[in-house]
Every structure is written in structure tokens, then in C-alpha cells.
Amino acid sequence: MPQKKSSEQNGASGSIDAAARGDAALRRDLLREMLLIRRFEERCAEAYAIGKIGGFCHLYIGQEGVGVGAISSLREDDYVIASYREHGQALARGISPRAVMAELFGRVDGCSKGKGGSMHLFDRNVNFLGGHGIVGGHLPIATGVGFAIKYRGGDQVCVCFFGEAAVNNGAFHEALNMAALWKLPVIYLIENNRYGMGTALERASAINDIAERACSYDMPSEVVDGQDVLAVRAATMRALQRARSESIPTLLEVRTYRFMGHSMSDAVSGTYRSKEELEEHMKRDPIVVLRMTMEQEDGWTDADTSKLDEEVKAVVQDAWDFADASPEPPLEALYEDVFVDTTS
Amino acid sequence: MPIITYRDALNQALREEMQRDDRVFLMGEEVGVYQGAYKVSKGMLQEFGEMRVVDTPITELGFAGVGVGAAMVGLRPIIEFMTWNFALLALDQVVNSAAKMLSMSGGQYPMAMVFRGPNGAALQLSAQHSQAWESWLAHIPGLKVVAPGTPYDAKGLLKSAIRDDNPVIVLEGEMLYNTKGEVPENEEVVVPLGQAEVKREGADVSFITWGKMVLVAQQAAEQLAKENIAAEIIDLRTLNPMDADAIASSVSKTNRAVVLEEGWSVAGFGAHVADFVQRECFDDLDAPVLRVHQEDVPMPYAKNLERAAKPDAKKAVAAAKKVLYLEN
Numbered sequence: 001m002p003q004k005k006s007s008e009q010n011g012a013s014g015s016i017d018a019a020a021r022g023d024a025a026l027r028r029d030l031l032r033e034m035l036l037i038r039r040f041e042e043r044c045a046e047a048y049a050i051g052k053i054g055g056f057c058h059l060y061i062g063q064e065g066v067g068v069g070a071i072s073s074l075r076e077d078d079y080v081i082a083s084y085r086e087h088g089q090a091l092a093r094g095i096s097p098r099a100v101m102a103e104l105f106g107r108v109d110g111c112s113k114g115k116g117g118s119m120h121l122f123d124r125n126v127n128f129l130g131g132h133g134i135v136g137g138h139l140p141i142a143t144g145v146g147f148a149i150k151y152r153g154g155d156q157v158c159v160c161f162f163g164e165a166a167v168n169n170g171a172f173h174e175a176l177n178m179a180a181l182w183k184l185p186v187i188y189l190i191e192n193n194r195y196g197m198g199t200a201l202e203r204a205s206a207i208n209d210i211a212e213r214a215c216s217y218d219m220p221s222e223v224v225d226g227q228d229v230l231a232v233r234a235a236t237m238r239a240l241q242r243a244r245s246e247s248i249p250t251l252l253e254v255r256t257y258r259f260m261g262h263s264m265s266d267a268v269s270g271t272y273r274s275k276e277e278l279e280e281h282m283k284r285d286p287i288v289v290l291r292m293t294m295e296q297e298d299g300w301t302d303a304d305t306s307k308l309d310e311e312v313k314a315v316v317q318d319a320w321d322f323a324d325a326s327p328e329p330p331l332e333a334l335y336e337d338v339f340v341d342t343t344s
Numbered sequence: 345m346p347i348i349t350y351r352d353a354l355n356q357a358l359r360e361e362m363q364r365d366d367r368v369f370l371m372g373e374e375v376g377v378y379q380g381a382y383k384v385s386k387g388m389l390q391e392f393g394e395m396r397v398v399d400t401p402i403t404e405l406g407f408a409g410v411g412v413g414a415a416m417v418g419l420r421p422i423i424e425f426m427t428w429n430f431a432l433l434a435l436d437q438v439v440n441s442a443a444k445m446l447s448m449s450g451g452q453y454p455m456a457m458v459f460r461g462p463n464g465a466a467l468q469l470s471a472q473h474s475q476a477w478e479s480w481l482a483h484i485p486g487l488k489v490v491a492p493g494t495p496y497d498a499k500g501l502l503k504s505a506i507r508d509d510n511p512v513i514v515l516e517g518e519m520l521y522n523t524k525g526e527v528p529e530n531e532e533v534v535v536p537l538g539q540a541e542v543k544r545e546g547a548d549v550s551f552i553t554w555g556k557m558v559l560v561a562q563q564a565a566e567q568l569a570k571e572n573i574a575a576e577i578i579d580l581r582t583l584n585p586m587d588a589d590a591i592a593s594s595v596s597k598t599n600r601a602v603v604l605e606e607g608w609s610v611a612g613f614g615a616h617v618a619d620f621v622q623r624e625c626f627d628d629l630d631a632p633v634l635r636v637h638q639e640d641v642p643m644p645y646a647k648n649l650e651r652a653a654k655p656d657a658k659k660a661v662a663a664a665k666k667v668l669y670l671e672n
Contacts, residue, residue, distance in 0.1 A: 140405065147414050151414070171405055340509045
């Protein structure tokens with residue numbers, strides 16, 4: 001498959017790979033973050049089943065390596081924007097599990113004060129520019145963030161997460177064309193989980209190696225193993241370097257798989273994918289892949305995993321308890337935040 | 345006082361606000377090198393450079409979204425649509441992103457930005473280029489909508505729109521760009537959003553209108569004056585938020601209301617005005633509220649059919665006489 005890896009040819013790959021792999025402490029942090037997301041999402045499914053979470057709820061289970069890998073490579077002043085499957089990225093970016101869970105519960109202490117819900121998590125403090133509910137809608141917004149960075153002469157980068165189905169949407173084309181035309185510091189990160197809701201990639205896209213779409217914009221691209229958090233980090237770091245030093249956007253096709261249904265109302269397998277296919281993909285669980293690396297390289301043990309697991313379960317339980325105790329938004333909030341009453 | 349065109353009034357507003365605040369930039373099709381499809385941005389590329397006067401590809405959804413993203417991180421974009429007909433492709437960004445971002449982020453992301461361009465029909469541009477979008481846009485919570493009908497209001501409303509910290513829709517008019525009016529030179533022209541203006545006083549019937557239809561109302565009022573009928577013209581100027589007090593105050597005086605609008609009748613903004621008048625001014629009314637609007641057909645090309653489809657002074661005069669029970 002044709003791929004452009006512009007930075008790999010300039011001798012930077014060795015140092016980037018080393019930084020991406022990090023040390024034992026970093027790998028432990030990555031594992032913890034992925035485990036936290038996994039346990040958080042499992043409790044979301046439980047909360048949904050008993051009606052504490054409503055509406056549409058899209059879980060990130062199976063894809064944790066993507067969000068954690070990419071976001072762990074960023075600086076604090078970079079920007080993250082995502083689609084509606086964004087609980088994982090929100091947590092990885094540093095929105096507190098309490099604020100995310102309270103938002104999902106529709107409570108006043110939620111990160112969007114209970115007005116956004118599962119699909120619209122926002123936190124200005126960590127430059128998390130939202131979950132967005134219209135497929136492809138946030139891609140031009142990411143281009144605009146890149147434009148603003150360039151306008152101000154900064155060296156931040158905007159990372160934009162979206163599913164592979166969005167590449168068939170006009171917004172994808174418009175956003176990437178302008179980013180390449182104007183050389184904007186944006187990383188368009190496709191989380192290719194193989195299905196746009198129930199429609200397989202092969203049934204929706206005329207080309208199946210969707211990183212090739214970057215050729216249309218003369219944009220660097222890379223295909224990445226999304227189940228390997230360290231590989232996602234390395235690819236993100238290469239793209240970040242291009243963006244920061246040369247203001248060049250990148251298209252990353254990160255191949256992953258969702259272990260749950262499209263949303264909570266969708267069966268895990270059945271009509272559009274088989275149980276066998278699902279089980280085959282679940283063998284490459286991103287948490288297990290990293291854990292095996294750590295067992296080989298860091299002397300990590302099952303006991304270490306159990307301890308970490310207990311730790312994150314406690315964090316998630318705390319988030320649940322916090323959300324459950326948080327009040328519903330007051331009725332006066334109904335007309336708040338429709339307009340601001342300020343001018344500049 | 346200098347008499348300038350509506351086009352130059354908008355140009356002054358853009359330039360003054362970009363001089364005042366370096367976070368403000370203009371983006372759209374043909375705004376730079378071409379000097380504006382309708383020359384509203386004439387000279388601006390030369391004055392402000394290509395980072396602040398940005399020519400885009402023909403990609404309305406895309407550059408509207410670029411504006412949204414830039415606004416999220418603190419710039420103050422002015423997004424020009426060559427016409428609002430093309431903005432239909434961008435409505436996802438206007439409606440789903442710009443209008444809702446503040447609310448769905450729990451107040452964290454105000455969207456200080458302007459979407460502007462010509463709205464409504466010009467001459468013989470046929471169906472796809474001749475339509476008035478205010479009813480669609482005023483319908484959306486989170487958007488402010490202005491429709492200036494004079495050069496003074498064009499300058500003053502656009503300046504207020506650029507300074508407002510909310511997304512503001514500015515509906516201009518291709519047929520208005522060459523119209524002229526007084527705009528003072530050495531004083532700041534700012535028209536607050538949400539304030540109507542009595543463009544003509546009269547005791548017999550109220551024309552409630554906005555944008556290009558202010559001119560039609562003025563023509564109709566002149567004709568009625570010849571028959572000793574004094575029409576009052578309430579120019580709403582801002583549709584959302586609507587100046588309800590100004591409407592009520594006029595209707596309490598005239599007891600008769602005719603709403604003039606450029607768009608179609610079904611679910612049109614005029615229906616919203618009529619709803620307000622019947623509900624809040626019921627005891628003042630001596631006749632049902634009438635509406636003058638475009639015929640409910642896609643705009644035809646042929647001159648005679650186009651004329652027949654458009655709301656005009658003749659139709660406005662007939663409606664005024666009807667609420668005065670002078671005609672059937």
C-alpha cells in the first residue's frame with residue numbers, strides 16, 4: 001500500500017520511536033488510562049441499562065489505544081476535537097471522570113452542565129473542543145482551529161478524531177483540501193473501526209485503503225495499528241513534528257475495531273458482522289497488547305494488573321457516586337447559555 | 345452628511361471593525377483578489393493582507409466550519425456567502441455548530457462570528473438564486489438575525505454584529521447594494537441589535553417589515569399618502585431578537601397591521617409577527633392582520649412571471665386598503 005511517511009525519511013524516526021515507546025513508567029500510565037476508559041465504559045453500559053444514561057450512547061471499548069496513544073503525545077496547549085464516540089478521548093485529555101459521568105447522567109456538575117450529554121462533552125480547561133454529533137461536521141471546525149493557530153503564529157496542533165465513515169462525506173473533502181491548501185497544523189485521525197454504524201467500509205467507500213485519500217490533497221498520511229498504543233503514539237508524534245515545524249497537516253488512518261455495538265441500542269454482533277469476526281478482533285485487545293509488551297520488557301505481572309484494575313475501578317465508582325449525587329440542572333438553566341449578553 | 349451606497353456602508357463597517365480589532369477577519373469566495381463578488385470588500389485585501397482577507401475555494405460548508413473553529417478558539421470571523429442561496433450547503437455549520445455550541449458546551453464556547461451576504465431575489469436569476477432565508481434562520485435559537493434596509497442601518501448593524509459575542513446572521517440585498525442614503529462621516533455609526541425603527545410615521549395602518557421590503561413599504565406609503573392614508577413603517581431591522589414593543593406600540597396607534605416580507609408565506613417570519621400581533625394586540629385590532637409575501641412558487645425566470653411572484657407596492661397598497669375596509 002502506498003504510504004507517505006515524510007518524517008521517517010529525515011532521520012527523526014529513531015528518536016520518535018524511542019519517545020513513543022517511553023519507559024516503564026510511561027507504559028504503566030498508558031495502561032492505566034486505557035483500563036480506566038474500559039472500566040468507565042463498562043459502567044456506562046450498566047448505567048444505560050438502568051436508565052441513568054439516556055439518549056444515544058456510543059462506547060469506546062476496543063478503541064482505547066487510539067485515543068490514549070494520540071492524546072498522550074500532545075502538549076497541554078494543543079487542541080482536541082472529536083465525534084460523538086468521544087468518552088475515551090475526553091478522559092484521555094484529562095476531563096475528570098466525575099465531570100464526564102455527571103454529564104452522561106444529565107447532571108449540573110457535568111462538563112457541559114448537563115446540556116450536552118454523551119455526544120457533546122466539552123472542557124475549555126483542557127482544550128477539548130467537543131464531541132460533535134453530525135458525522136463529518138467537526139472536520140471543517142478542526143481546519144478552522146488550525147487556521148486560528150496559524151493566524152496567531154502559534155505552534156500548537158489540533159487533533160481531530162473521526163470514524164472512517166466520515167471520509168465519504170463532503171465535509172471531509174472540504175476540510176482536508178483547505179488544510180492542505182493553506183498548510184494548517186491539523187492531524188485528521190481516522191479511527192477506522194471498519195463499520196459506519198452497520199455498513200462495512202467495503203460497502204461504503206470506493207477505495208478500501210482510505211489513507212490513500214490523502215493523495216487527493218498531496219497530504220502526508222500513514223496507516224497505523226490502532227490496537228498498539230505505542231504505534232499510535234509514534235505515528236502521532238511524526239505528524240505532530242510535521243505540523244509544528246512545517247505547518248503540514250497529516251491524515252492518519254488508525255485501524256481499530258469496536259468491541260461493542262454502534263450505540264447502546266445496537267447488538268454487539270448479528271446482522272452486519274458475525275460473532276466469529278468479533279471474537280477474532282477481540283484477540284487483539286489494545287489493553288492486552290500493551291500488557292504483553294510490559295510483561296516482556298518491564299517485568300509487569302498479573303498482580304500489577306489486578307492492582308491497577310482495582311485502582312481504576314475505584315476511580316470509576318467515585319465518578320458514578322459523584323454523578324449520582326449531583327443534582328439535575330435547575331429549571332432556570334433552561335434559557336441559560338443560548339446567547340451571551342456581551343460584546344467586544 | 346455624506347450620501348453613500350449600501351455597498352460602501354458595509355465596506356466602511358468591515359474596515360472600521362477590522363482596524364479596531366485584529367481578531368476580526370473576512371473569509372469567503374472572491375472577497376480578496378477579485379475585490380468581492382459584489383465589491384463589498386473592495387480594497388480590503390490591499391489594506392489588511394491575505395491572512396485577514398481570505399479567498400476560499402467554492403466550499404461553503406467547509407469555510408463556514410473554518411469560521412466556527414476559529415471562533416471557538418477566540419478569533420472573530422466574518423464569513424461572507426456570495427449569496428445566501430449558496431449558504432444552504434453550509435447550514436449544518438450555521439445551525440448545528442454555530443448556533444448550538446454555546447448551549448451544548450454548557451456556556452464554555454461563545455461563538456462571536458458573523459455570517460453575511462445577499463439574501464432574497466434580484467432580477468431574473470430564476471429559482472435557485474432568488475430566495476429569502478430569514479424565516480429559516482430566525483427560527484434557530486442561538487442565532488441573531490439582522491436585515492438592514494438602508495445604508496445607515498447596514499453600517500450600524502454590521503458593526504454591532506461584528507462586536508456581538510454571539511453568531512449573527514446579516515442579510516443584505518443584491519438589489520440594495522446600489523441604493524443610497526445618508527451615513528455620517530465623523531461619528532461612530534452603531535445600531536444596537538434588537539431595536540426596530542419607525543421609518544415613517546402614520547396613524548392609519550402599520551406596515552411591519554425589514555430588509556429590502558422597507559423600500560417597498562416606502563413606495564406603498566407614498567401611494568397611500570396620495571389618497572390621504574397615513575401609513576406607518578416599522579422597520580424591524582433585527583428579526584431575532586424581535587422588537588415586540590415597537591410593533592405593539594405602532595399597532596396600538598393604528599389598529600391595523602400589514603406585514604411585508606420577501607419570502608414565502610408558509611411558516612414565514614411574517615406569520616410569527618402576525619401571531620404576536622393577534623395575541624398581544626388583540627384589543628387594539630380593528631381588522632385581521634394581513635401578510636404580503638412572495639407567491640408560494642419557485643421564482644420563475646420570465647420577467648412578467650417574476651414580477652407577479654414578488655411582493656410589491658401594489659400588493660402592499662391593496663392589503664392596506666383591505667385592513668382599512670376600503671377594498672375587498
